[in-house]
Amino acid sequence: SQQGEEDPQALSIQEGENATMNCSYKTSINNLQWYRQNSGRGLVHLILIRSNEREKHSGRLRVTLDTSKKSSSLLITASRAADTASYFCATEGISGGYQKVTFGTGTKLQVIP
Amino acid sequence: SAVISQKPSRDICQRGTSLTIQCQVDSQVTMMFWYRQQPGQSLTLIATANQGSEATYESGFVIDKFPISRPNLTFSTLTVSNLSPEDSSIYLCSAGSGNEQFFGPGTRLTVL
Numbered sequence: 680s681q682q683g684e685e686d687p688q689a690l691s692i693q694e695g696e697n698a699t700m701n702c703s704y705k706t707s708i709n710n711l712q713w714y715r716q717n718s719g720r721g722l723v724h725l726i727l728i729r730s731n732e733r734e735k736h737s738g739r740l741r742v743t744l745d746t747s748k749k750s751s752s753l754l755i756t757a758s759r760a761a762d763t764a765s766y767f768c769a770t771e772g773i774s775g776g777y778q779k780v781t782f783g784t785g786t787k788l789q790v791i792p
Numbered sequence: 793s794a795v796i797s798q799k800p801s802r803d804i805c806q807r808g809t810s811l812t813i814q815c816q817v818d819s820q821v822t823m824m825f826w827y828r829q830q831p832g833q834s835l836t837l838i839a840t841a842n843q844g845s846e847a848t849y850e851s852g853f854v855i856d857k858f859p860i861s862r863p864n865l866t867f868s869t870l871t872v873s874n875l876s877p878e879d880s881s882i883y884l885c886s887a888g889s890g891n892e893q894f895f896g897p898g899t900r901l902t903v904l
Contacts, residue, residue: 712893721884721897722835767834769893778823780886780893782835 683768683783691789698755700786702768703748711744712769712780713753722767725753760792794819794887796896804902805875812871813899815885820865823888826858829898830881838883841868875903 683704692698702711713725728735728744728751735742741754755762768783795818805811815824824841838858839847847860861869872879880903885896 714895722895724892724894727892769835771893778888779837779840780825780888781837782827785834 683770683781685766685768685783685786687786688784689787689789691791692758694758694760694790694792696758698758698762698788698790700753700766700768700788702751702753702783704751704768704770704783705749706770706772708746708770708772709778710771711742711751712771713740713742713751714767714769714782716765716767716785718764725766755788758788758790760790762788763790764788793892794821794894796885796887796894798885798896798899800899801897802900802902804904806904807876809875810871810873811875811901812869813883813885815868815870815896817866817887817894821887822865824862824868825886825888825893826860826868826870827884827886828881829884835884838870841870872901875901877903879903 683702685702710727710729712727714722716722726737726742728742739756744751765785765787767785769780771780797816799814826838827835828838829835837850838853839849841847841860841862843862857873859871882898882900884898886893
């Protein structure tokens with residue numbers, strides 16, 4: 680079963696606006712990662728935040744992690760049409776004695792020029 | 793970082809046949825994983841490919857349907873057997889390097 684649930688499932692904004700996507704998960708994690716997937720393409724790693732970190736920035740991306748609430752958010756500031764893609768959170772942890780990464784349900788972001 | 797390639801990039805197969813997907817990593821990695829992404833869906837972990845031992849399958853996936861090989865630390869194959877239209881998906885290989893997961897470009901499988 681999916682580890683993470685993301686909301687919203689779909690988001691449509693105007694270019695220049697900020698986009699916020701949220702991810703909730705169920706079990707303990709070592710880290711949480713965000714990925715982007717353009718339509719029909721592979722996954723692009725955006726940012727990783729470790730379980731002992733609360734916030735991380737990378738360019739126009741800001742990620743927060745609240746382990747007490749088992750949730751994370753991805754903020755894209757000053758969005759561009761090229762940001763149109765699906766965004767997935769992925770949690771890494773130990774399950775059944777093995778390290779594994781499991782993905783959330785994803786948010787489809789559309790940035791309108 | 794790790795660069796991952798997959799072959800084939802896409803294929804169209806007939807019902808009842810099998811497709812073997814190859815995954816090559818440009819460096820030695822301990823962990824390799826196979827995921828399935830059905831149309832419009834997120835990624836679902838099929839199995840962890842262990843070097844020198846049998847793969848570890850997730851709930852709902854079995855070795856007879858998805859046999860996996862991992863002959864060394866840079867290569868793995870996934871076979872999707874006895875294909876049906878429900879197997880039409882993108883199959884992605886990934887490998888861990890440190891705490892970051894790298895992904896191949898995926899193999900788009902269409903079953904007629």
